[in-house]
Amino acid sequence: MDKPEPGSGSGPAKTAARQLDFTAICRASAATAILPDHPQAQLQSKLLALALKRQAEAEPKGNAARPDPEVDPKKIESPKVRQQSNVEFKDGTIKKQKQCNCKNSRCLKLYCECFAAGIYCNGCNCTNCHNNVEHESARREAVGATLERNPNAFRSKIAKSPHRSQDNRIEAGEVTTVGKHNKGCNCKKSWCLKKYCECFQANIMCSENCRCIDCKNCEGSEEARALRQGEHTNVMAFMQHGSTQAFGYIPQAIKKRKIQSLFTGEAPANTLDNRSAQKYSQETFLTSLSNSSHLPSIPLHAAAARATMLRSSDSMYRSQLAAIRGLKDAKELCSRLVVVSAEASSKLAGKKLTANENAEIDQCETSSTTSNQLHKDKVESRVQVLSGGDKVQTGSSGSDPVDIQHERAMSPGTLELMCDEQDRTFLEAQSPSVVGGCSKQPKISSSTTQGFTDLYAEQERLVLTNFLNCLNRLVTSGSMQVMHPSSSQTVREGQQEPLQNGIKDFKLQRNGDHLH
DNA sequence: GAGTTTGAAACT
């Protein structure tokens, strides 16, 4: 506490690193103070905040054991003013500064928290400590050596960032500091949800700087939030059951590389874990969807979060309409869209199948995993739809319109959308042929002629325009239900009236398209 | 409190 001030009276640093104590470091780096942003410094500054306020007037020099962001870094003149073993709080309680337990480093390496924080050891449990005034020369030498290795060694590892969560608010219960780790963490087994992780410890999210594996310390992470809210038990229980890979949460930089590799089939270095993790994630998710008892002890919110996370790391948004519009609505809407798509296709292309088209269909279907009989059925069904108009059934017959569309006139974009939809919405109705159709999509597009491209574009325009209108209707009617929940019951009992209305409009517009 | 795990730092 009352150790001499080694830096005092020594004047400005004159001969670079060797002469640097932490004071000199601060001076040498002029523009930016090195220590004030240090995580530990921030932590301790919080602990000291109240005490400092009380002491501020009595001790104008600022007895900050750790620099506070509000404290002018220039006032931090020496280790002495930073070091302070005991902190007295308003309520009279005394809180001790963190004490290291170093044994072999003499507290002269960054292993030592005190040394790394730029303070003398004081009341620590360390052995053979040289991080004190009695060993000042050794300490300075160690500082110099450390700076030689890494000039930023004593700078804050956490960079302040203007980044805010998407809606510019602090999520409830989340005390995440805005900023990111300069160097990034490299965690492998802790999911960045333990204090082993420097990011987690600093109360910040992992960033693109991190090279961590199976990171769950990302924006929107339920676990990270839960941990910070103190739901440690639930989260740990969940993580045990959900396994390391259950989320496939990956920091941005890695995510970019690794998700890409999922599609390209490439295997960038160091991606195996996450690739398998993602594969596992999807499998686990599918399983848990179809069998909710699969993960019995997973908190509901975590399971829901997992579903969302699989889609996107940053989209935690859930529409209010989600509680109103059901799966049935979505299915029906999709079925209608498929009909419109087919009709648009037949209108635009005439009702003939060109030789090219047939060849392409054959190519696609021959290479699919479906049986020849199924192939035949589909072609027949397709012809029926194209020539017969409104014969599409929304039931589960072999001539499922979705299948039909995948086999033929859908543009690559639409096909992709449908495949995606299939994955998400129709899991329980998934058919092997459809899955096969999805996987064949690149093959179709690769052989698509310019004529088809134009056709697809026009078809897509028609479908999407109708889709947009239909969605608008749904949103409007849904919003009304949200605002007037009392009437929603009636509406629900009336068998999804809003959707029917929306689809009615949809049909009307469709007919209008025909007319034009 | 002892033993283990973890990841940063240091070293090769």
Next chain:
DNA sequence: CAGTTTCAAACTC
């Protein structure tokens, strides 16, 4: 720069 070792904090039992 990658791999290995050392180290001390965090964690578990």
